[in-house]
Amino acid sequence: MNPNTNELVKSSMELENSFSSSSHVIDTxxxxxxxxxxxxxxxxxxxxxxxxxxxxxxxxxxxxWEISDKTLEEQGLDLNKDKxxxxxxxxxxxxxxxxxxxxxxxxxxxxxxxxxxxxVVSVGKKVDDKFEELFNSNKVHTFSSKxxxxxxxxxxxxxxxxxxxxxxxxTMKEAVLGTSSAEQVKxxxxxxxxxxxxxxxxxxxxxxxxxxxD
Amino acid sequence: xIKGYWVPVLHSHLPFVKxxxxxxxxxxxxxxxxxxxxxxPLLKRLKGLEDEGVxxxxxxxxxxxxAEMLDDDHxxxxxxxxxxxxxxxxxxxxxRTKGDEHFHPLAVFYRDIFIESKEFxxxxxxxxxxxxxxxxxxxxxxxxxxxxxxxxxxxxxxxxVQAVRTQIEIAVQAHTRHFGRAPKGIWLPECAYxxxxxxxxxxxxxxxxxxxxxxxxYGRPTSLNGVYTPTxxxxxxxxxxxxxxxxxxxxxxxxxxxxDINYRDFYRDIGYDLDFDYIKPYINPDGVRVFTGYKYHKxxxxxxxxxxxxxxxxxxxxxGHAADFHFHREKQMEHLSSLMDRTPMVVSPYDxxxxxxxxxxxxxxxxxxxxxxxxxxxxxxITPIEYLNMYPKNQVVNPNPSSWGDKGYYDVWxxxxxxxxxxxxxxxxDIMQEYAQKHFHTNDSNLSRVLTQMLRELLLGQSSDWAFLxxxxxxxxxxxxxxxxxxxxFNELKGMIDYNNIDFAKLKEFEEKNSxxxxxxxxxxxxx
Numbered sequence: 097m098n099p100n101t102n103e104l105v106k107s108s109m110e111l112e113n114s115f116s117s118s119s120h121v122i123d124t125x126x127x128x129x130x131x132x133x134x135x136x137x138x139x140x141x142x143x144x145x146x147x148x149x150x151x152x153x154x155x156x157x158x159x160x161w162e163i164s165d166k167t168l169e170e171q172g173l174d175l176n177k178d179k180x181x182x183x184x185x186x187x188x189x190x191x192x193x194x195x196x197x198x199x200x201x202x203x204x205x206x207x208x209x210x211x212x213x214x215x216v217v218s219v220g221k222k223v224d225d226k227f228e229e230l231f232n233s234n235k236v237h238t239f240s241s242k243x244x245x246x247x248x249x250x251x252x253x254x255x256x257x258x259x260x261x262x263x264x265x266x267t268m269k270e271a272v273l274g275t276s277s278a279e280q281v282k283x284x285x286x287x288x289x290x291x292x293x294x295x296x297x298x299x300x301x302x303x304x305x306x307x308x309x310d
Numbered sequence: 311x312i313k314g315y316w317v318p319v320l321h322s323h324l325p326f327v328k329x330x331x332x333x334x335x336x337x338x339x340x341x342x343x344x345x346x347x348x349x350x351p352l353l354k355r356l357k358g359l360e361d362e363g364v365x366x367x368x369x370x371x372x373x374x375x376x377a378e379m380l381d382d383d384h385x386x387x388x389x390x391x392x393x394x395x396x397x398x399x400x401x402x403x404x405x406r407t408k409g410d411e412h413f414h415p416l417a418v419f420y421r422d423i424f425i426e427s428k429e430f431x432x433x434x435x436x437x438x439x440x441x442x443x444x445x446x447x448x449x450x451x452x453x454x455x456x457x458x459x460x461x462x463x464x465x466x467x468x469x470x471v472q473a474v475r476t477q478i479e480i481a482v483q484a485h486t487r488h489f490g491r492a493p494k495g496i497w498l499p500e501c502a503y504x505x506x507x508x509x510x511x512x513x514x515x516x517x518x519x520x521x522x523x524x525x526x527x528y529g530r531p532t533s534l535n536g537v538y539t540p541t542x543x544x545x546x547x548x549x550x551x552x553x554x555x556x557x558x559x560x561x562x563x564x565x566x567x568x569x570d571i572n573y574r575d576f577y578r579d580i581g582y583d584l585d586f587d588y589i590k591p592y593i594n595p596d597g598v599r600v601f602t603g604y605k606y607h608k609x610x611x612x613x614x615x616x617x618x619x620x621x622x623x624x625x626x627x628x629x630g631h632a633a634d635f636h637f638h639r640e641k642q643m644e645h646l647s648s649l650m651d652r653t654p655m656v657v658s659p660y661d662x663x664x665x666x667x668x669x670x671x672x673x674x675x676x677x678x679x680x681x682x683x684x685x686x687x688x689x690x691x692i693t694p695i696e697y698l699n700m701y702p703k704n705q706v707v708n709p710n711p712s713s714w715g716d717k718g719y720y721d722v723w724x725x726x727x728x729x730x731x732x733x734x735x736x737x738x739x740d741i742m743q744e745y746a747q748k749h750f751h752t753n754d755s756n757l758s759r760v761l762t763q764m765l766r767e768l769l770l771g772q773s774s775d776w777a778f779l780x781x782x783x784x785x786x787x788x789x790x791x792x793x794x795x796x797x798x799x800f801n802e803l804k805g806m807i808d809y810n811n812i813d814f815a816k817l818k819e820f821e822e823k824n825s826x827x828x829x830x831x832x833x834x835x836x837x838x
Contacts, residue, residue, distance in 0.1 A: 108553075
């Protein structure tokens with residue numbers, strides 16, 4: 097690892113939040129004329145089962161949903177007296193947050209921090225105080241707001257050319273070209289997810305010792 | 311000896327705005343102003359640099375909606391009329407200001423800019439601004455990159471992966487049609503990245519993209535060289551991080567160069583300053599006062615008191631600012647070199663429309679920066695691809711989801727004021743997928759037309775500009791209405807299919823107005 101990484105990262109981040117590029121020039125370019133001649137109508141609802149979670153920032157997530165009439169009927173849900181239960185869970189099933197609603201069509205901004213993980217939202221009803229899932233949302237990988245310095249195992253370098261990619265693990269002590277040692281097979285396994293797209297082009301002969309980055 | 315590499319990147323984008331029913335539609339002027347104030351001044355000066363023998367490199371994103379508008383006969387006919395009208399106003403101004411030692415030369419100055427713009431547009435550019443970009447692209451001094459098909463905010467669209475694939479696929483196809491070759495790089499709309507996007511970029515042949523610094527510094531793992539070298543994503547696409555320091559020097563209206571008191575003031579404009587009856591033919595037909603481009607004052611200071619602008623003095627100051635920018639980059643590179651085992655690289659992305667529109671002297675500054683680099687020989691200006699060719703070996707980092715918007719995440723495009731649009735955009739994408747799949751093998755050309763127009767309405771509705779403008783409360787009514795228009799049109803077209811009753815007059819009206827991407831077919835939503 098580069099011993100100056102902390103300083104380089106600090107320098108990279110120094111002014112990042114002191115101003116914003118979102119002050120797009122379009123802001124000053126646009127002006128508005130007469131009121132629009134046509135007023136368009138859009139659907140109030142689609143009557144489809146929908147549940148989606150969207151990232152906003154490191155501490156805010158947007159959830160919207162719609163429960164169709166059919167599902168409400170099939171599930172025997174009367175939202176005049178029953179409630180919908182929403183659960184936010186991590187990929188490994190840990191429950192992170194829950195909220196309720198009495199509306200078949202709604203939205204909710206969750207204001208909590210779930211760092212660097214995959215999350216999913218489920219909607220359900222409670223029967224005998226037990227949560228019964230109706231369906232769940234898309235999965236999203238949340239933001240990270242801190243450095244994730246690589247361990248020796250995680251520090252990977254890749255060398256690209258027009259038609260091939262060479263993966264270089266900085267911690268490999270020696271290059272054993274053209275062999276099929278167990279260690280190298282293991283190494284290749286670890287690299288597999290980094291090379292899926294060009295797996296067919298990767299051979300053991302492309303593994304090199306690499307500690308310099310040029 | 312080269313101390314470092316500078317990678318300037320300009321992002322050129324405007325949303326697709328076309329109102330064929332109207333002779334004069336204010337929102338179409340966004341394009342006309344950008345052509346006259348930004349694209350032509352830059353291209354003219356780059357041609358000048360080439361004639362001087364100054365070596366330069368500029369990476370420029372040309373978004374598909376902007377390229378489509380610049381290539382649209384209807385809009386370009388209107389642009390010619392716009393120029394004529396501006397020249398007419400200039401002639402009136404030259405007369406009106408006769409005898410005024412400050413304002414008369416300025417009236418002549420602006421009138422001549424419009425005359426020269428017209429000559430350049432019809433001469434070197436052959437009536438199409440894209441000709442200028444192609445010229446430098448083919449020479450190798452410009453790397454033109456693409457963007458999302460309609461600048462859709464990809465992380466939020468990604469709940470339907472085909473929506474993202476289609477945004478990228480159409481962008482690549484549009485770029486290839488406009489420039490005769492596939493793009494090597496992409497400006498991700500709003501620099502917005504989400505986990506897994508790189509896989510799609512790789513599939514579409516994209517070699518690099520630009521991200522905000524925390525995409526790399528908070529990536530998995532952290533980029534060991536910060537933003538001063540690129541990284542590769544797990545799918546082998548290079549990610550270049552934005553350097554905040556060089557951005558701020560140019561971006562910041564208070565601390566940045568554009569705030570110099572001798573530069574032209576953006577807000578004082580005869581569209582607002584002069585007598586209503588005099589200026590009426592040159593503002594919006596409904597009487598709403600607008601910017602005309604005739605701006606006679608310099609920034610002067612922070613109060614309302616403004617003195618007359620002097621273009622000659624301002625031009626000289628751009629040289630000093632370019633020298634200052636060069637000096638600071640040199641110092642920055644020297645510092646970075648001491649921390650790295652390779653020559654550092656600084657990526658400076660800006661909105662292209664900053665240069666010339668808001669910062670009138672911006673194109674002159676940029677070209678003076680190229681002259682400084684050429685003259686001194688201590689920095690080298692390059693493109694991302696040139697860097698990757700020199701340094702093919704880079705760290706593998708999975709970038710952190712991020713954007714270049716306020717606070718660095720997605721707030722600007724998703725908040726309490728604009729969240730309502732996404733329920734509709736997601737539903738439309740799902741319906742598009744369902745209907746495209748269902749009718750994929752249809753031989754009915756009319757059905758095909760309806761489905762293809764549905765796709766255009768979806769794409770136009772996805773433009774991130776509408777959500778952005780709702781947040782900034784600029785042109786809010788237009789943005790809300792445009793979003794609703796595309797949702798409404800999409801559903802009306804869907805109804806034509808559902809009830810097997812095509813309203814051909816309506817279909818034609820939609821096709822003429824929302825005419826973006828004449829080459830597409832609805833099947834692309836499945837095949838992309």
